[in-house]
Amino acid sequence: MECKRNVSEFLLMGLSSKQNTEVFCFIFFLFCYFTILSWNLLILFSIRCSSLFNQPMYYFLSHLASMDICYTSCVTPKLIGDLLAERKTISYTNCMLQVFAMHFFGMIEILILTVMAFDRCVAICKPLYYMVIMSRNRCHVFIWASWVGGVAHSFPQVMMLVCLPFCGPNEIDHYYCDVFPLLKVACTDTYIIGVLMVANSGMVAFVIFVLLFGSYVVILFTLRNYSAEGRRKALSTCGSHISVVILFFGPSIFVYLRPPTTFPEDKIFALFYTIIAPMFNPLIYTLRNTEMKSAIKKVWCQVTFLGEKHN
Secondary structure, eight states: OTTGGGOSEEEEOOSOSOHHHHHHHHHHHHHHHHHHHHHHHHHHHHHHTSGGGGSHHHHHHHHHHHHHHHHHHTTHHHHHHHTTOSSOEEEHHHHHHHHHHHHHHHHHHHHHHHHHHHHHHHHHHOGGGHHHHTOHHHHHHHHHHHHHHHHHHHHHHHHHHHTSOOOSOOEESSSSOOHHHHHHHOSSOOHHHHHHHIIIIIHHHHHHHHHHHHHHHHHHHHGGGSOHHHHHHHHHHHHHHHHHHHHHHHHHHHHHSSSSOOOTTHHHHHHIIIIIHHHHHHHHHHHTOHHHHHHHHHHHHHHHHHHHHHO
8 A cells, every 4th residue: 555655646648749739639629529518418408408308219318418428528628638738647536536437437328328229129129119118217227227337337447446556657658547557557467457357348348339239230130121211210310329339339349358458559549439439429319310400409499589589
């Protein structure tokens, strides 16, 4: 424990050491973060203020939007601030909190995506029983189960990291605190803990990805019995979901499902599941969804009308 107190902060190496590159990244990621916040808040507000909230798909989508905001806010504001800082540091306590928050909200988001795939599978494969299977009480249970899953996933990882001695060096070759970069600077043999981390993160991501892929295979198989218009609408919805799944799970499986080590390319892959995928989530779900676009127009037309009437 005494050895661990020798490190009170960690030095983040960041994305790049070139000033011109950092200025470009600052502008780009500031735009990405603003897009994530504005679009997800728009989705959240539009669903909550319309009748869509009573439909399971949009009920889950509203929770996904809130998780996108929480998840990306664990990393992106710190990344944006560090891009203009000469010395990128994070305290030991904040580092451990960042690891917990990233994996907590990330796991909840993964489980909500899984529930959304199950919702689409039921809607397409069992349309007559859809409202019975996806009752509001059951939807609440799914969301609560996602939160419990987030705690069960993130808490053991942080506990294992907290028990490790960190006595130097304290340089982390990443733009945020993550499991494998921290294991690399620990002052002890971390092979066993690394294997446990792979099982907890990599295998979980891989198993959920297989389940999601399997659910969409079932959906595509069932679509053979639909009319041309029905197939088109269902494929449009499933296509957007599959895009999100690949964008999120592909890079995360590459980073976590391998022997516990780090590569310089990990930072680039991490950008996809920490910033890029959460940015595309609302764009995919709104721009390709007629009901969602109609709800946004209706809600904001009412807001504009009320504002003009008040003035």
